[in-house]
Amino acid sequence: MPKRVVITGMGVAAPNAVGLSNFNNALKQMKSGIRFFSQLQDLNFSCQIAGKPEISKELLNEYFTPLQLRGLNSSGIVYGVISGVDAWNDAGLDILETESPDWDSGIIFGTGILGVDKFREAIHLIDEGKTRRLGSTSVVQTMASGISAYLGGILGCGNQVTTNSSACTTGTEAILMGFERIQSGKAKRMLVGSCSDHGPYIWGGFDAMRILPNKYNDDPEKASRPMSESASGFVPGSGAGALVLEDLDSALERGARIYCEVLGGEVNSGGQRAEGSMTAANNEAVIRCIQNALKNSEVDPNEIDSINGHLTATTRDSVEIENWTRALNRRGEDFPYINSLKGMTGHCLSASGSIECIASVLEIYNEYIFGNLNGEDKHPDILKLIDAESIPDTKIERKINILAKASFGFGDVNAVTIFKRYIT
Known part of the structure; x- marks a missing residue:
């Protein structure tokens, strides 16, 4: 086993x-x-x-x-x-x-x-x-x-x-x-x-x-x-x-x-095909990475309580949100909470994934969702996809059962990890 x-x-x-x-x-x-x-x-x-x-x-x-x-x-x-x-x-x-x-x-x-x-x-x-x-x-x-x-x-x-x-x-x-x-x-x-x-x-x-x-x-x-x-x-x-x-x-x-607990995840690449390039993710690859991470972890999309996205403060943010809605088949008020650490730290490049995973685990363990710094003027393209309430501006006290953490890197490479609250 x-x-x-x-x-x-x-x-x-x-x-x-x-x-x-x-x-x-x-x-x-x-x-x-x-x-x-x-x-x-x-x-x-x-x-x-x-x-x-x-x-x-x-x-x-x-x-x-x-x-x-x-x-x-x-x-x-x-x-x-x-x-x-x-x-x-x-x-x-x-x-x-x-x-x-x-x-x-x-x-x-x-x-x-x-x-x-x-x-x-x-x-x-x-x-x-x-x-x-x-x-x-x-x-x-x-x-x-x-x-x-x-x-x-x-x-x-x-x-x-x-x-x-x-x-x-x-x-x-x-x-x-x-x-x-x-x-x-x-x-x-x-x-x-x-x-x-x-x-x-x-x-x-x-x-x-x-x-x-x-x-x-x-x-x-x-x-x-x-x-x-x-x-x-x-x-x-x-x-x-x-x-x-x-x-x-x-x-x-x-x-x-x-x-x-770490339930599993997925890594893949978009092959720099379609809209994918050295600096931009292939959307199909991102969607597949999310969906396969859930499949490998035996998690239903509706079980995701919160997402810690890659979300770098570029024009790709709205595209990433759209990919999440398509991968989870959830949008509007049905979409889970989502946040990005990069408002507080910037993009820590090769260190970003590990630092942001630690932030995600702390949220699960301490039962809160941290707010999105400098996100008060939410992008209208994002608000067409999900409700503003899914993007908290301040800390929310909330128990998280399952959280998805994503990183999408230069070279059109992707990784998604699924974390779950440990219950004895």
């Missing part, structure tokens, strides 16, 4: 809060983490605002030794290690100090690109003929699997330890990859998640594409406006999120706290 999979630990480094409790409070208070950065202004960016977790030196010293911090110049690794170790501790798991690793525990931790600032530093040193000054950690900081390697060594995991990369879909995909490994009995627990570097060398390409807002440099917190008529592009962000997935029997045996 397939194993049931539950979530027993979480950790997060998001633009609007670092640490799970802080993040939960930020969601309830609808706190924005989007700020102005003078560096972007100095570099002549059109969009001079972004979302970036605030990490103090004191906090860094709690997770890294002085030796590890020497030459560390990868923000994605910093965010990933903080969120991953926090998730492990939150699950009540020990960090092994033995010679033998934990053969039952593994890691799937994704990223888009890692160590861009370290790459830049390395290029200058190499071009100047100073290769020996690169240091011994330049490779691990710039290889994509550097984050899973870092965490694997810290936690002593002996099961599969790897990295996935699927643009904005990365974090949600990592959860489903870990889910399948546990469900099949190949692991008892998997630390899953994703991270993204911050800075101009990550965000510059998007600024060049003119898909970032440039009218809110003096009012950053108003800039990210999912499902809004006045939305003018997504605000770039960064950070990391991590979740401990565990075999239900293992969780019960050790008396672990259970946040919710």
Whole structure:
């Protein structure tokens, strides 16, 4: 029989809060983490605002030794290690100090690109003929699997330890990859998640594409406006999120706290056919992904209480809503609640899926639905499809039984995960 999979630990480094409790409070208070950065202004960016977790030196010293911090110049690794170790501790798991690793525990931790600032530093040193000054950690900081390697060594995991990369879909995909490994009995627990570097060398390409807002440099917190008529592009962000997935029997045996159950999901691609492209989703693929996620999870569309969408504050928001109505065959007042975290954090790129999944799980566990920041002027094309009440402007106290979380990424790749309240 397939194993049931539950979530027993979480950790997060998001633009609007670092640490799970802080993040939960930020969601309830609808706190924005989007700020102005003078560096972007100095570099002549059109969009001079972004979302970036605030990490103090004191906090860094709690997770890294002085030796590890020497030459560390990868923000994605910093965010990933903080969120991953926090998730492990939150699950009540020990960090092994033995010679033998934990053969039952593994890691799937994704990223888009890692160590861009370290790459830049390395290029200058190499071009100047100073290769020996690169240091011994330049490779691990710039290889994509550097984050899973870092965490694997810290936690002593002996099961599969790897990295996935699927643009904005990365974090949600990592959860489903870990889910399948546990469900099949190949692991008892998997630390899953994703991270993204911050800075101009990550965000510059998007600024060049003119898909970032440039009218809110003096009012950053108003800039990210999912499902809004006045939305003018997504605000770039960064950070990391991590979740401990565990075999239900293992969780019960050790008396672990259970946040919710993962019922299943689906990943697919639109093949960049029809209306699908490198930057836009194939609508048929999105609909199929949603419907197959429900089928794989044995959930009826009418059982969905809430949706945490991809919803980036672009012209694609109304198209995404239409795809949800077609996939669920629900519209108007029959449509479930739907929200987007990106109003508070911006679009955290490869970290977005994991951070937003954590927000979704917190909603289920703490019985509320967070409001959509800056969504007061709802797009008329969306209101033709669903009632305004389905898009809450403020927090709603409400018990959620089943929630669908979606991520749709560059390259026309999709992932949908179905979470359910755990009832003993």
